[in-house]
Amino acid sequence: MASLLLELEHFLPYRISVLANVMSTAIAAAYEERFGLTIPEWRVIAVLTRYPGLSAREVAQKSRMDAVAVSRAVNRLLRAGRLRRAVAADDRRRSVLQVSDAGAAVYREVAPLALDFERALLASISTAEGAQLDRLLGVLTERAETISASLRSDRNLARTNGRTARTAAPRRARRR
Amino acid sequence: MASLLLELEHFLPYRISVLANVMSTAIAAAYEERFGLTIPEWRVIAVLTRYPGLSAREVAQKSRMDAVAVSRAVNRLLRAGRLRRAVAADDRRRSVLQVSDAGAAVYREVAPLALDFERALLASISTAEGAQLDRLLGVLTERAETISASLRSDRNLARTNGRTARTAAPRRARRR
């Protein structure tokens, strides 16, 4: 049973991963080289430019980044003087983040570059295809998240049932 | 000049990156947990199942992986007994790689899972849309590679011309 033929070249997750990798390598090199900016930092600036005053957690949600990644990006941006941080008056755990003038300047330089890159990409397909693509990506992302969540719960279920992994390699040893 | 509005939510490279991340996290967790297999290892097995006897370099090309990643994946697979390696008779630098019986067994278990995952994803869109998506991904990947290459050569040009970066931001500063 089951198709034994899996051609990597036509396997959707593989194709998406290759495309993402090519794109982000190119973009990361450009941002890093010209502005000393990593992609997480750039994302934080983009989000905070659009929504000033968010907390770190909110930035993480909006940008789909890990809370840890946001924390690190924010700290680097603070050190570089590109962000300002205050403590929320009503909840002293929360931070209130805003781009500084220097951060805004970076945004004004980087945003057009990013949009140029996107335009250059989209130039290879029609407007209709671009819209279609956008839609499909949305659908697939949502679906992938659903599947991912159900896999996670399966695994948790299995774990609480005392089941173990099937084959060898007991990786991921935890200590301390 | 220049659009100052960049909404991360609609920025193509961002969307692709999110989708790739969701997918590969889900897949990696499943493979890792059940078979002690990383994605690079899985890719090597998939390629070598389809094309037995390739060298490491050829596997890297077919799978779009870095030569280093292939080297490491191959070594892990060898240690796990999932691959066999010989030296090419006509060129003793080249290796000749083949999946072992154990490797083939892994493939027979993993391939259906991978294809199930893909099918579950594609179930959310029509067949025609799937074909369209496949085509668009191909076009965009090619385009992204062209752009990436031209950025690289610009940079090299600039470097040999002794030009410097535009704004402040010490590039490639060793952090930490």
Add this chain to the structure above:
DNA sequence: CGCGAATCGTTACACTCGCAACCATTTCGT
């Protein structure tokens, strides 16, 4: 109130990744 659970943000750690540097071997130019 009071105390345990939940939340925000950070840090520690184990791991991964890719570039550059490096051997070994082969090819090329003359």
Add this chain to the structure above:
DNA sequence: ACGAAATGGTTGCGAGTGTAACGATTCGCG
């Protein structure tokens, strides 16, 4: 035929990332 350059593959190292543990604060609820 011989040294230089190219190629296959590995390794060293700096940097990035996610998970878990952690301190601080706030919330839930009796």
